[in-house]
Amino acid sequence: MFICGNPGELTDQCRFGRVSGYQVEENRRWTLYDINAFFGDSGSAIFDMQGRIVGVVSIMVPQVYGQGYMKLMGGLPLAFTKEQWTKAHG
Numbered sequence: 131m132f133i134c135g136n137p138g139e140l141t142d143q144c145r146f147g148r149v150s151g152y153q154v155e156e157n158r159r160w161t162l163y164d165i166n167a168f169f170g171d172s173g174s175a176i177f178d179m180q181g182r183i184v185g186v187v188s189i190m191v192p193q194v195y196g197q198g199y200m201k202l203m204g205g206l207p208l209a210f211t212k213e214q215w216t217k218a219h220g
Contacts, residue, residue, distance in 0.1 A: 132165075133165060136171065137170045138169065145167065147166065165203050188206060
């Protein structure tokens with residue numbers, strides 16, 4: 131997976147990572163990505179290695195325990211109606 135976004139005061143920064151897992155929050159199933167992202171990356175497309183959009187950076191999920199820290203990014207699964215899919219793919 132990779133994203134290209136504008137974290138903080140930087141522009142056009144590409145980062146690579148992978149799917150980490152899933153989390154259910156607010157009755158929604160989020161895909162979690164072990165990918166370095168930051169505030170300002172929200173809305174950036176998440177691409178698979180073939181360049182297909184598979185998600186959008188939507189949330190940051192920090193985990194802090196004692197001296198340990200981990201940060202994951204999350205995105206909702208992409209969902210399209212049949213009409214939208216047909217229009218996009220002709």
